[in-house]
Amino acid sequence: MPSKVRIALDAMGGDVGVPVAVPGAAIALQRHPETEFLLFGDSKLITPELEKYPALKAASRVVHTDVAVRMDDKPSQALRRGRKTSSMWLAIDAVKRGEADTAVSAGNTGALMAMARFHLRTLPGVDRPAIAAVWPTLRGESVVLDVGASIGGDAQHLAVLAIMGSAMARVLFDLERPTVGLLNIGVEEVKGVEEVRAAAELLRRLNPPNMDFIGFVEGDGIGQGAADVIVTEGFTGNIALKAAEGTARQIAEYLRSAMSRTWRSRLGYLFARNAFQALRDKLDPSKVNGGVFLGLNGVVIKSHGGTDAEGFASAVDAGYDMVRYDLLTKINQTLNRDGGALQLAPRVQEAIS
Known part of the structure; x- marks a missing residue:
């Protein structure tokens, strides 16, 4: 340290x-x-x-x-x-x-x-890095990836994301076997695009020792904290992230408007000011700004382009935490332990196909 x-x-x-x-x-x-x-x-x-x-x-x-x-x-x-x-x-x-x-x-x-x-350069077994975000949920926090590093991905790519995300969750949340879910349009096995369904089958066949794969998670499951790690490709992940941020701002604006509408609502706000401040903090996207580039031989943090100073500070905080708690080394150690799964993924995918 x-x-x-x-x-x-x-x-x-x-x-x-x-x-x-x-x-x-x-x-x-x-x-x-x-x-x-x-x-x-x-x-x-x-x-x-x-x-x-x-x-x-x-x-x-x-x-x-x-x-x-x-x-x-x-x-x-x-x-x-x-x-x-x-x-x-x-x-x-x-x-x-x-x-x-x-x-x-x-x-x-x-x-x-x-x-x-x-x-x-990337770590062994990692073809494309991913941006991982720590997402606030009703249960606490979840790791969501990829939220915008690259568009699309086959089953092997999604499986690698799952392994990297579970490694990050093990370190951040101090979990022995983080639960991992694939983002999909339904939880039924027959739903979703072929790549996502194939990734689910690949993860079941690989059965990485340091994660608990629970299957598919729908969009509303992200905020509910349905899994410790939620995996998707960058196009869908980025849309989900921006939609959540926009919804948070929309709700915050509704609250501001409602609290200033009448003298009674303003009086009520005074009595519940601390509670509303806590809610605003929960809804403030700048509080969780800063995505970690996973899969690289170095720590790089991506901040939102349109953020303010407080949001940029949050991105700096993310970089600080990665270094102070030596998360990169610990994540790499976990990836090395799961290295067999990473190396085996192409052969298992070929056998399934």
Whole structure:
């Protein structure tokens, strides 16, 4: 466990960039004073913002680059144009060279994944990394993956996601055998697309020792906490994530409107203010911002592009926790124990087909 957690920030990433990344880092530093920051980006923009936060300035080093990956860049374009010079690449490179323990970016998801995969490489048995999110549920929390790293996937890919997700849940939630479910349109065996049904059969045949595969989970089961780990491919996972965030904001707006409608409702709010604050915190998507790239030889955290400073701080918190509790090493150890299942997956899938 390192005495200092060194975090590399792509300060130019996201819809806003520096005006969110720097205040977000300042908030995270207040929560974790033993953090040091490397900020990659345009020093002419970063330095004036840093002056507003003396404690952060003292704990930071700025590395100048005037190249930033645009939010609408295709991953291939970002690799060609921003490789070795962009703020995103340099943040990942700091992890590769051991100058930082984790990299955090709110930038273009596809570009971040392409650069991280190209530069850090994947773990043995992992073809494509995934973004794993810790999702608040009625039972506590669940790991949901993939929430946007890549679109589509065959049965083998989904099985690998299940093994990686269960490894993360074992570490985060201190569970011996996390329950794992595949997101589907129904719990019946005959429902769903072929890839999902084949993945269920593959996981039953593999029977990995460190998970309890429970079958299919419907969409409403995510919030209910139907499983410790819920697996889907990135297209569906990202839609589910954005839909949940939008619903949370919608409910919060309904509450604000209802509480300010009449003098009686305003009076009632005063009496129940603490309860409503707790509810707002539960519904605030920024509180759980920050997806972990699983399957890489390094820790990379993806923040929502449109987040605010508090949300960016939550993404930094996720990176901090991954490092402080050595989660990457522990997850890799679990993956190594399940390595037989990872290596066996292609042969079992071929036999089923």
